[in-house]
Amino acid sequence: MKTLFAGSLAIVAALACAPASAEVFDGPYLGGQVGWNHDKIGRANTDIGTVEIRDSRDSFVGGVFAGYNHKVAPKVVLGVEGGFAIGADDAVRRGPSSIDPSYTFDVSARAGYLVTDQTLLYVRGGYENSRAKIRTSGIDGTIRDRDNFDGWSVGGGVERSLTDKVSARLEYRYADLGGSGETFDRHKVLVGVAYNF
Template identity: 35%
Template sequence: MKRATLFGGAAALALWGGAAFAADIPAYEAAPAVAAPVPSFTWSGPYLGLQAGYGWFDADNRVNGFKPDSSPDGFTVGAYAGYNHQLENSPLVLGVEADINYTDGDARRGTRGFTGASDTRIGNDVGFTGAVRARVGYAFDRFLVYGAGGLAFADHEVKARATAPGGASGSDDTVAVGWTIGGGVEAALSDNVTARVEYRYSDFGTDSFSVAGSRVKSDLTENRVMLGVGYKFSSGW
C-alpha cells in the first residue's frame, strides 16, 4: 500500500513538473505566408503601332548648271511593328523595328535650265517612306529612352512642268535608299498600350533622273518628328 502511494505521488510530481516545463517554453506562431512578388514591367515582346507627324525634306537638285532646290515638306502618317528584348535583371532593351509611311511632301522651284529662255518648274514629290532599324534603349521601369538607326527608303519623284511656250515637261521616279538615325522616349500607359515621341534624320542618297530630255541629280534628306501609339503583346506571345 505504501509502495502504491509512493508510486502515485511520484507520477503526480512528474506530471506537474512536465506541465510546468511546458509552460515555460515560449510559444512560437507560424510565420505568415509571404505573397509571391508581383513581376515588374518588361519591355520584351512584339508590338504594333500607328504614328503621325511632320517631315521637313530638302531636295538638292542639279540640272544643266542650275540648282533648283526644293523643300517638299509635309505631314506623315504610317504604321510600325517590331520586337523588343529586355535583358534579364537589366534595364537594357534591344530591338528591331520596321515602319512604312505616307507623306504629302510636294514642292516646285522655277528654273531656266532646260530650254534656255523658257521657264520650267522643277519639283520633288515624296510619296511614301519607310525604314528598318535596330533599337537600343534604357528602361526606367515603364519609361524607355532609346536610339535607333538603320536602312531608310523613299518613293522620290522629280517632275518638270513648262510654264511658258516651248518649255519642257516630264517626270521620273525611283525608290531612293539611304540611312536613318534618331531617338525617342516611350512610356507604357498600361501593360499593353504604349505612347512615344520620336525624332529621326534620314539621308536617302543621291539619284539621277531623266526628265524631259535632261539629266537631273537630286539628293534627298529629311528631318522628322513623329508621335506614336502602340500595342505591346505579352513576351510569351
C-alpha cells in the first residue's frame, strides 16, 4: 500500500507539470478513481447483534463519482459530489466474526481555492454509507446477514486541470461509520480523473 501511495504522489506531481488550456472548475463533471482503503472496526451493533472485531484491514478500492462545481468568486469554487465505490478483499475478520463491505456510496459538499487557474485545493464534508455482509456465531451456530453502516466523512485534496475538459486529483478522506459505543473508522487515499462537461 505504501507503493500505491508513493505512486499516486508521483502521478499527481507529473500531471501538475502538464499544461492546461482553460479552467474547468465550473459546471458538471463525471469521473473515476482508485486507491487505498483502511478500515478499523472495534465493536459494531448490527441487525444480528453486537459483533466484536477489534481488527483492521487494508484494501484496494475503486469507484465512480459525479458532481457540480460553481465558481462563486475569482478564486473560490463551491460544489456538491456523489460517489459509488467497491473494495477488493476488504473483509475485516476476527475469529468467527467478520464484516465484509459490499459497496459504499457518499454525498458531500466541496469548497475549494484556486491557487492557479488550473490548480484547485479543496476540502470536503458529507455523508457516507457502506453496505456490508455480517457473520458471527451464536448459540444456534453461524449467523449471517447484511447491514448498513453510515456516518460523516471529511477530506481534502488537490485537483489539476490537464485540458479544457479533463482534470486529475489526489485526495485523502476519513469517515466515521460507527454509532454510539461503536468503532468503525475508514481512511482512504484516492487518485481520480474527471471529465468536465
